Amino acid sequence: SCCASASDVRERRLLKELQDITTNVTTFTVELVNDNLFEWHVKLHTVDKDSSLAEGMRQNNITYILLNMSFPDNFPFAPPFVRVVAPIVEGGYVLDGGALCLELLTPTGWTAAYTVEAIVTQVGSALIKGNAKIAKDGRKFTLKAAQASYKSLIKTHEKYGWVTPPKAEG
Numbered sequence: 525s526c527c528a529s530a531s532d533v534r535e536r537r538l539l540k541e542l543q544d545i546t547t548n549v550t551t552f553t554v555e556l557v558n559d560n561l562f563e564w565h566v567k568l569h570t571v572d573k574d575s576s577l578a579e580g581m582r583q584n585n586i587t588y589i590l591l592n593m594s595f596p597d598n599f600p601f602a603p604p605f606v607r608v609v610a611p612i613v614e615g616g617y618v619l620d621g622g623a624l625c626l627e628l629l630t631p632t633g634w635t636a637a638y639t640v641e642a643i644v645t646q647v648g649s650a651l652i653k654g655n656a657k658i659a660k661d662g663r664k665f666t667l668k669a670a671q672a673s674y675k676s677l678i679k680t681h682e683k684y685g686w687v688t689p690p691k692a693e694g
Contacts, residue, residue: 534599535561541640552644557592562599565609566591566644572652577616580658586611591647592622592667593640603634606643607670612663616656621669625677626650627686 538561545554551570557563567588571578581587590609596602606629608622617625627633628646 534595534597537600538562538595544639545641549641551648552588554640562595564593564595564640566593566640568644568648571648575652575655577613577651577656577658581611584611584658586658589613589648589651591644593643600636600638602631603629603638604640604643605629605671605674606647607665607667607674609665612659612661612665613651613656614659616651616654618651618654618656619670619673619677621667621671621673622665623670623673623677624650627681630678630681632681633686 542554542556542561545552552566552568555565555567557565567590569588571581571589577589581589589611591606592609593604593606595604606624606626608618608624612622619625624647626646628638628643
């Protein structure tokens with residue numbers, strides 16, 4: 525019954541987080557994807573208003589950054605997979621496909637104490653710190669490309685750690 529209890533932990537934790545966010549959080553909103561508790565669409569409505577990202581959002585009439593979060597079977601003991609779905613942004617630690625280059629979203633940087641709110645806050649900060657901008661080239665981010673980017677970033681950081689890697693490595 526090891527696995528039944530692991531999924532219970534995941535379910536209880538996510539229900540509690542969903543309730544906390546719905547009650548207390550104003551910077552972003554959450555919707556379940558197809559009523560699936562283990563996959564969320566997160567709409568990040570508020571980014572630093574002085575940032576180039578906020579400026580691009582205003583110019584393009586974009587009211588939120590859409591993130592997708594999927595929670596693995598062993599959540600909260602492993603990180604969710606988080607990617608930017610739309611709009612297409614450049615910079616801001618966003619990789620091809622919308623994957624995010626953030627240590628806290630990797631097995632080595634993750635701790636079960638991180639809440640969804642903390643994750644979304646960190647993603648928002650990274651977008652600003654990395655000077656994310658709205659891309660103009662009509663590309664689409666895909667799950668497949670995001671997963672490939674994530675696998676590659678895990679390999680790179682396993683090899684180099686989380687110091688700033690050589691430019692070519694990402």
